Amino acid sequence: xxxxxxxxxxxxxxxxxxxxxxxxxxxxxxxxxxxxxxxxxxxxxxxxxxxxxxxxxxxxxxxxxxxxxxxxxxxxxxxxxxxxxxxxxxxxxxxxxxxxxxxxxxxxxxxxxxxxxxxxxxxxxxxxxxxxxxxxxxxxxxxxxxxxxxxxxxxxxxxxxxxxxxxxxxxxxxxxxxxxxxxxxxxxxxxxxxxxxxxxxxxxxxxxxxxxxxxxxxxxxxxxxxxxxxxxxxxxxxxxxxxxxxxxxxxxxxxxxxxxxxxxxxxxxxxxxxxxxxxxxxxxxxxxxxxxxxxxxxxxxxxxxxxxxxxxxxxxxxxxxxxxxxxxxxxxxxxxxxxxxxxxxxxxxxxxxxxxxxxxxxxxxxxxxxxxxxxxxxxxxxxxxxxxxxxxxxxxxxxxxxxxxxxxxxxxxxxxxxxxxxxxxxxxxxxxxxxx
Amino acid sequence: xxxxxxxxxxxxxxxxxxxxxxxxxxxxxxxxxxxxxxxxxxxxxxxxxxxxxxxxxxxxxxxxxxxxxxxxxxxxxxxxxxxxxxxxxxxxxxxxxxxxxxxxxxxxxxxxxxxxxxxxxxxxxxxxxxxxxxxxxxxxxxxxxxxxxxxxxxxxxxxxxxxxxxxxxxxxxxxxxxxxxxx
Numbered sequence: 275x276x277x278x279x280x281x282x283x284x285x286x287x288x289x290x291x292x293x294x295x296x297x298x299x300x301x302x303x304x305x306x307x308x309x310x311x312x313x314x315x316x317x318x319x320x321x322x323x324x325x326x327x328x329x330x331x332x333x334x335x336x337x338x339x340x341x342x343x344x345x346x347x348x349x350x351x352x353x354x355x356x357x358x359x360x361x362x363x364x365x366x367x368x369x370x371x372x373x374x375x376x377x378x379x380x381x382x383x384x385x386x387x388x389x390x391x392x393x394x395x396x397x398x399x400x401x402x403x404x405x406x407x408x409x410x411x412x413x414x415x416x417x418x419x420x421x422x423x424x425x426x427x428x429x430x431x432x433x434x435x436x437x438x439x440x441x442x443x444x445x446x447x448x449x450x451x452x453x454x455x456x457x458x459x460x461x462x463x464x465x466x467x468x469x470x471x472x473x474x475x476x477x478x479x480x481x482x483x484x485x486x487x488x489x490x491x492x493x494x495x496x497x498x499x500x501x502x503x504x505x506x507x508x509x510x511x512x513x514x515x516x517x518x519x520x521x522x523x524x525x526x527x528x529x530x531x532x533x534x535x536x537x538x539x540x541x542x543x544x545x546x547x548x549x550x551x552x553x554x555x556x557x558x559x560x561x562x563x564x565x566x567x568x569x570x571x572x573x574x575x576x577x578x579x580x581x582x583x584x585x586x587x588x589x590x591x592x593x594x595x596x597x598x599x600x601x602x603x604x605x606x607x608x609x610x611x612x613x614x615x616x617x618x619x620x621x622x623x624x625x626x627x628x629x630x631x632x633x634x635x636x637x638x639x640x641x642x643x644x645x646x647x648x649x650x651x652x653x654x655x656x657x658x659x660x661x662x663x664x665x666x667x668x669x670x671x672x673x674x675x676x677x678x679x680x681x682x683x684x685x686x687x688x689x690x691x692x693x694x695x696x697x698x699x700x701x702x703x704x705x706x707x708x709x710x
Numbered sequence: 711x712x713x714x715x716x717x718x719x720x721x722x723x724x725x726x727x728x729x730x731x732x733x734x735x736x737x738x739x740x741x742x743x744x745x746x747x748x749x750x751x752x753x754x755x756x757x758x759x760x761x762x763x764x765x766x767x768x769x770x771x772x773x774x775x776x777x778x779x780x781x782x783x784x785x786x787x788x789x790x791x792x793x794x795x796x797x798x799x800x801x802x803x804x805x806x807x808x809x810x811x812x813x814x815x816x817x818x819x820x821x822x823x824x825x826x827x828x829x830x831x832x833x834x835x836x837x838x839x840x841x842x843x844x845x846x847x848x849x850x851x852x853x854x855x856x857x858x859x860x861x862x863x864x865x866x867x868x869x870x871x872x873x874x875x876x877x878x879x880x881x882x883x884x885x886x887x888x889x890x891x892x893x
Contacts, residue, residue: 368799369790369838369839398835398841411750411754411755411758412747413755413758419750419755420749421748421754422747422748423748426746426747431741431743473743474740476739476740476741477740477741477743479740480740480742498835499835500841501835502761506889506890551758553759553761555763557764557765559761560763560824561831565827566821566822566827571821573810575809575884576884576886577809577884577885578888579888580887581888581889581893582889583893
């Protein structure tokens with residue numbers, strides 16, 4: 275690491291850092307998580323100088339500095355140079371509206387997923403719902419069965435919260451015998467994170483007069499699949515929202531317009547989109563999507579059912595497969611961690627295949643059941659190594675190694691794969707997914 | 711470190727009692743709304759309620775047999791699910807292999823726990839290109855056909871609101887509930 279130290283000093287000659295920031299804190303060149311905090315201050319003061327150094331004649335200025343720019347737009351679009359930041363669609367050959375699309379996690383930073391990139395799982399396409407013809411009905415074990423128009427619901431007291439939504443089938447390629455080689459978003463991107471604004475479901479259950487013997491609420495969507503599923507009353511009364519807005523705007527059609535359920539931390543299939551009906555009942559309905567699917571067959575031949583919680587997960591998005599490191603030097607490792615049980619307490623990163631671990635910096639604010647961005651400076655010396663990350667949540671739950679998860683659950687469960695993810699870095703700087 | 715949070719595990723009875731207290735408290739604590747809900751009449755509810763439970767509640771009147779269902783299946787389902795449920799662009803609906811084997815093949819016949827789920831699902835979702843187009847009699851008939859190609863009922867056995875919930879599927883006891891005890 276002596277070479278690393280020297281190289282670092284050259285980069286920041288004007289702003290020397292104390293020695294303890296230069297020391298690697300774990301194998302493979304991982305540096306102290308506070309290093310970049312200091313560095314951004316140092317770089318901040320240099321920006322003015324860079325601008326002042328520009329060619330004053332304008333001879334080398336690009337066209338966009340010499341002609342007026344494009345006019346205003348009613349709804350902004352991403353730069354045409356960001357064409358690769360798109361959802362990756364994987365649909366049924368016989369039915370284009372049946373399938374999934376993945377959030378390109380490897381192209382995004384921060385914790386919020388742009389609305390147009392939120393992952394999709396549709397069973398039979400995206401309904402184009404006219405909100406004037408949509409109603410939400412509550413019946414079953416209620417004293418006063420009622421229905422609401424969308425306009426009615428917009429007058430109810432709203433609350434906002436940031437949380438992730440993750441498909442129970444996310445990351446399922448991890449069960450494969452061989453590690454899948456694909457950008458991280460197309461492996462783990464059936465997970466997205468938004469600010470959701472809506473009505474606490476408890477408010478509506480209360481108005482309808484929920485009866486004490488109701489133990490489940492069966493939710494149903496107004497799509498062509500009429501997707502239905504049973505939700506425990508405890509969750510319905512806890513933090514479940516009937517959401518109307520996503521990241522400030524009305525929810526988009528593919529995410530449930532005009533209303534959907536949000537059950538923070540629970541698997542996405544319960545977060546019913548296009549919500550039109552809630553039946554309170556004593557027992558679950560045993561719908562196809564809580565029996566045939568979203569259950570996990572174990573080696574014993576028995577299947578786990580009602581595995582609602584999304585357990586802690588983390589993955590390194592930068593660098594990750596598809597990217598190539600441009601030679602030895604200083605890099606920032608960046609990734610996402612989340613837990614359906616609450617806040618992420620700690621993320622640890624290893625650059626030596628799990629022999630030693632360094633604590634990453636967590637981007638504030640760290641919120642319960644939300645994506646949490648972690649970052650860690652790293653000096654790569656050009657040798658081959660394996661990068662890993664592991665999340666530990668506020669309940670003390672720690673993301674398992676793949677071998678431990680497979681030993682417990684076998685490889686045929688399909689859903690709820692949350693093992694530690696490993697990227698191998700080759701001497702040429704390319705990255706690949708490995709089981710290590 | 712344990713992969714599941716043992717601190718959340720409580721004996722069922724305690725969970726139930728705590729759950730009940732929480733339930734009453736939560737409804738009481740719910741933010742008050744402007745109460746704009748419009749009352750639903752029993753007729754309104756009957757027109758929208760298509761949930762079918764394992765005990766048969768929610769099943770409509772009507773009936774059908776596998777013999778009748780075969781014609782519907784061949785015309786409206788086989789294009790995607792293959793002849794006799796052997797699979798195509800959509801999954802297979804019959805057969806399956808040992809659930810504790812190395813490569814288990816899960817189908818309606820060997821994996822699904824309840825026959826009522828077939829009725830509930832087919833009525834609301836299938837055929838994929840024309841959902842909600844089958845009559846209740848047709849749904850009973852095609853449900854009977856799926857049970858028949860899985861060797862669970864005879865081809866002339868009539869499926870109706872009484873007989874369908876009585877069909878016992880082999881994997882009825884094959885599920886372990888994680889919520890709430892080991893959640």
